[in-house]
Amino acid sequence: MLADRLRIRDIRNTSTFRLTLLFGVVFLVGVTILLGLIYGLSARELTRRSDHILRQEAAMLEKAPAAALPSRIRSEIERSAGGLSYFELRSTDGDHVAGNLRVASMPPLDTPVEREEGAVAKPVRLLAVETPSEETLLIGRDISPVVDLRNHVLMILIASGLLTAIAVLVCGILLSIAPLRRVRDLQRAIETISAGDMEARMPLAGRHDELDLFAGTVNQMIDEIERAIAQVKGVTDAIAHDLRTPLTRVRSQLYRLSQSPDMQSPAARMVGAATADLDIVLDRFAALLRISELEASRRRAGFAPVDLHLLLARTHELYEPLAEDQDIALSIESTGPVIIAGDEKLLFEALSNLVDNALKFTPAGGTVELALLETVRGPMMEVRDSGPGIAADERQAVIRRFHRGSNAADVPGTGLGLSLVVAILHLHGFELAFRDRRPGLVVEIRCTTPEEAGAVKFISLAPSGQQAHLDDAGQKAEAV
Numbered sequence: 001m002l003a004d005r006l007r008i009r010d011i012r013n014t015s016t017f018r019l020t021l022l023f024g025v026v027f028l029v030g031v032t033i034l035l036g037l038i039y040g041l042s043a044r045e046l047t048r049r050s051d052h053i054l055r056q057e058a059a060m061l062e063k064a065p066a067a068a069l070p071s072r073i074r075s076e077i078e079r080s081a082g083g084l085s086y087f088e089l090r091s092t093d094g095d096h097v098a099g100n101l102r103v104a105s106m107p108p109l110d111t112p113v114e115r116e117e118g119a120v121a122k123p124v125r126l127l128a129v130e131t132p133s134e135e136t137l138l139i140g141r142d143i144s145p146v147v148d149l150r151n152h153v154l155m156i157l158i159a160s161g162l163l164t165a166i167a168v169l170v171c172g173i174l175l176s177i178a179p180l181r182r183v184r185d186l187q188r189a190i191e192t193i194s195a196g197d198m199e200a201r202m203p204l205a206g207r208h209d210e211l212d213l214f215a216g217t218v219n220q221m222i223d224e225i226e227r228a229i230a231q232v233k234g235v236t237d238a239i240a241h242d243l244r245t246p247l248t249r250v251r252s253q254l255y256r257l258s259q260s261p262d263m264q265s266p267a268a269r270m271v272g273a274a275t276a277d278l279d280i281v282l283d284r285f286a287a288l289l290r291i292s293e294l295e296a297s298r299r300r301a302g303f304a305p306v307d308l309h310l311l312l313a314r315t316h317e318l319y320e321p322l323a324e325d326q327d328i329a330l331s332i333e334s335t336g337p338v339i340i341a342g343d344e345k346l347l348f349e350a351l352s353n354l355v356d357n358a359l360k361f362t363p364a365g366g367t368v369e370l371a372l373l374e375t376v377r378g379p380m381m382e383v384r385d386s387g388p389g390i391a392a393d394e395r396q397a398v399i400r401r402f403h404r405g406s407n408a409a410d411v412p413g414t415g416l417g418l419s420l421v422v423a424i425l426h427l428h429g430f431e432l433a434f435r436d437r438r439p440g441l442v443v444e445i446r447c448t449t450p451e452e453a454g455a456v457k458f459i460s461l462a463p464s465g466q467q468a469h470l471d472d473a474g475q476k477a478e479a480v
């Protein structure tokens with residue numbers, strides 16, 4: 001059974017989430033490029049204007065006489081609005097002559113550069129020129145607005161990037177939840193159908209999207225499969241049912257003939273052999289009809305509480321005399337009472353079939369063990385033997401109808417026993433599994449899922465005598 005709770009790992013693997021993430025990344029890259037262009041063009045224009053102002057002031061000051069240049073610089077400083085302009089005049093020896101700026105190192109001549117000057121504690125755009133008297137004139141302009149713009153754009157880039165990334169993730173998750181839930185519903189429907197309920201269908205949301213188209217196509221396929229199976233099944237059942245009646249009459253006539261006093265010994269033996277062959281055929285027909293009945297009904301309304309511990313005990317009691325006659329040790333191992341909802345007669349039939357097979361294939365002096373265990377998946381029953389076992393490549397084949405293992409040629413049987421067991425277990429939400437015992441084989445009857453196996457719900461009862469109560473449909477079990 002699929003978990004109802006959606007996990008981040010499941011969401012991030014969806015196509016919707018990945019497409020949303022891809023489009024989000026493309027959008028984020030586009031926004032980054034756009035803001036970068038805005039910043040670059042704005043900063044370039046502001047810098048160009050600053051450099052133009054610097055060159056204009058440098059050209060104006062260069063025209064002043066050398067003797068009047070210091071006073072002209074002081075006059076420009078006083079006129080500077082807001083103190084945005086800075087000046088320094090240096091002699092040919094590099095000594096400070098006038099101005100409100102002192103730079104640590106001289107910038108290259110006639111090339112505007114950006115400096116973070118400690119004297120003014122502001123970012124400054126500097127231009128150094130040489131006067132006609134070979135003195136050096138430095139003109140600076142405060143470019144704090146350009147730097148502030150750069151910082152603001154950078155903060156906008158970071159903030160918008162984070163917000164966009166968060167928005168993309170949230171949108172991806174929100175957009176992925178609904179399709180993922182629909183896919184989970186489709187998976188549950190497929191699990192139900194694969195478990196044998198051919199009446200179940202994949203749900204349609206009515207949106208006519210790709211998931212609805214897929215579900216509709218699968219439903220059409222299931223309709224055709226169900227029709228084909230029903231036709232084949234109907235023909236098989238009809239043949240088995242129609243042939244069983246005349247064969248039964250023939251068998252009765254042969255039996256009466258074998259009881260006739262005029263029957264000679266050779267003829268009596270031939271009639272007896274024919275009667276035995278007919279018995280085998282009739283047993284096969286009976287098994288086929290029984291399997292067909294179980295597979296077709298899928299009825300659980302008549303389920304009642306069944307104690308698996310008592311079921312194993314009854315099976316052990318029934319087969320213990322036969323095991324003693326064959327010199328086989330038959331033992332039972334149980335953790336205590338375990339109650340499930342089921343059909344006791346059918347479960348007893350399935351377990352008896354497995355024990356009968358184990359006794360058939362276990363040699364004299366061997367062991368057969370019945371075990372009832374509790375696992376994280378639920379209750380599990382095991383039939384262990386010390387026989388030849390079943391080859392790993394035959395374990396799927398032996399549960400098919402009429403197939404018999406390579407080591408069963410000399411053992412009487414119809415090849416339908418395990419098919420009948422599988423049908424009974426499937427009705428109860430259990431499955432059949434095999435594993436090596438070395439020597440021998442372990443046949444496991446276990447729940448199909450950790451939490452739910454069809455209609456089966458179980459509860460372990462303490463030896464104190466608690467009882468289990470199951471509702472009408474056998475869907476719940478609770479201690480009372």
